[in-house]
Amino acid sequence: MALPLKTADASQTEDFESDSKIVKFVVLKKHEEQDATQEHELASFEETMLPHMDAAHNLAKWLLRNEEDAQDVVQEAYLRAFKSFGGFHGSNGRAWLLTIVRNTSYTLLKKNKAVDLTTPFDEEVRATGHESAGPVTILEHAEDTELIRGAVDELPAEFREILILRHQEDLSYKEIGEILKVPTGTVMSRLARARAKLREYLATRIGKEI
Numbered sequence: 001m002a003l004p005l006k007t008a009d010a011s012q013t014e015d016f017e018s019d020s021k022i023v024k025f026v027v028l029k030k031h032e033e034q035d036a037t038q039e040h041e042l043a044s045f046e047e048t049m050l051p052h053m054d055a056a057h058n059l060a061k062w063l064l065r066n067e068e069d070a071q072d073v074v075q076e077a078y079l080r081a082f083k084s085f086g087g088f089h090g091s092n093g094r095a096w097l098l099t100i101v102r103n104t105s106y107t108l109l110k111k112n113k114a115v116d117l118t119t120p121f122d123e124e125v126r127a128t129g130h131e132s133a134g135p136v137t138i139l140e141h142a143e144d145t146e147l148i149r150g151a152v153d154e155l156p157a158e159f160r161e162i163l164i165l166r167h168q169e170d171l172s173y174k175e176i177g178e179i180l181k182v183p184t185g186t187v188m189s190r191l192a193r194a195r196a197k198l199r200e201y202l203a204t205r206i207g208k209e210i
Helices: 010-032 036-064 067-087 093-111 135-140 145-154 157-168 173-180 184-209
Strands: none
Touching: 036 067, 036 093, 036 157, 067 093, 093 157, 093 173, 145 157, 145 184, 157 173, 157 184, 173 184
């Protein structure tokens, strides 16, 4: 199922651009406190990590469901990434950065005692009580971006993140597994459950509208 969730209004775009400048300023400010010989490390960090800021912001916002919290988490994640950059020897900077964003987001969720980190889920999709909202009806509404955004927003964090990483960021199962620290098979299983749960939510929402 396609997830056309990347739309953003002008104010969101402006907020993100502002956040990008703030993150870079904070990193530079921290760097100024260090020895000038680290200029090469900073340049390498910027080249490797700053291009993934949109992905970092996107994941944080979907996990936290709050723009201000997302911006704070992105800034904190970039600072953590910069401090740990000397230990980064891989080629996939996006997956490495998103791992830090995810961990930082979950720390905040746990601090705020969020109750939607995980959810019990039966392999068989439960009946929604709206039989009229069948597969064809759901597909007809699949292009309704706001409908899908609302349905994804209601999912537990573990389902939101895997849908976003797979369908918005277009990460491979292997990359997602690296971020979530789970085997590829678990990624595939959890993604299937997330999609099924999303269809259930959509069927319920559409059933209420028709």
